[in-house]
Amino acid sequence: IVASIVRLAKTTKSLIIATVTTCITGNIVGCDQYMSIIVPGRMYAEEYRKRGIKGKVLSRTLEDSGTMTSPLIPWNTCGAFMATTLGVATFDYLPYTFLCLLSPVIAIAYALTGYTIEYYEDGEAPKKVRRFRMPKRI
Numbered sequence: 001i002v003a004s005i006v007r008l009a010k011t012t013k014s015l016i017i018a019t020v021t022t023c024i025t026g027n028i029v030g031c032d033q034y035m036s037i038i039v040p041g042r043m044y045a046e047e048y049r050k051r052g053i054k055g056k057v058l059s060r061t062l063e064d065s066g067t068m069t070s071p072l073i074p075w076n077t078c079g080a081f082m083a084t085t086l087g088v089a090t091f092d093y094l095p096y097t098f099l100c101l102l103s104p105v106i107a108i109a110y111a112l113t114g115y116t117i118e119y120y121e122d123g124e125a126p127k128k129v130r131r132f133r134m135p136k137r138i
Helices: 002-008 010-030 034-052 057-074 077-086 090-096 098-113
Strands: none
Touching: 002 010, 002 034, 010 034, 010 057, 010 098, 034 057, 034 077, 057 077, 057 090, 057 098
């Protein structure tokens, strides 16, 4: 799946838009914001590195689309928590969630304009995306 998405995303703009779309889809299908952040982050980290795009661009895109859209989905854990806590249905508070609605739009606007999209200088990019490993002893 990742290979076919990356094959379609030939430019930096389309890669960031694919990341936004994957995060929102992950929120809808996965029902938890953490899955919509971790899975696309792991999926696209290597491709961002290969293209010389700094990791903070991926991090910001995951935040703008994965975290910010989770309260908008009624069956997502964040949406269910907020609806229960506020005592208001998700679709009732939806029109007032300006930040949640605008963050993915702004992320796409940044991608289309190239604003705040940072690249590694020559020789600055990490050779490989580091994976976290648990220590043997705690």
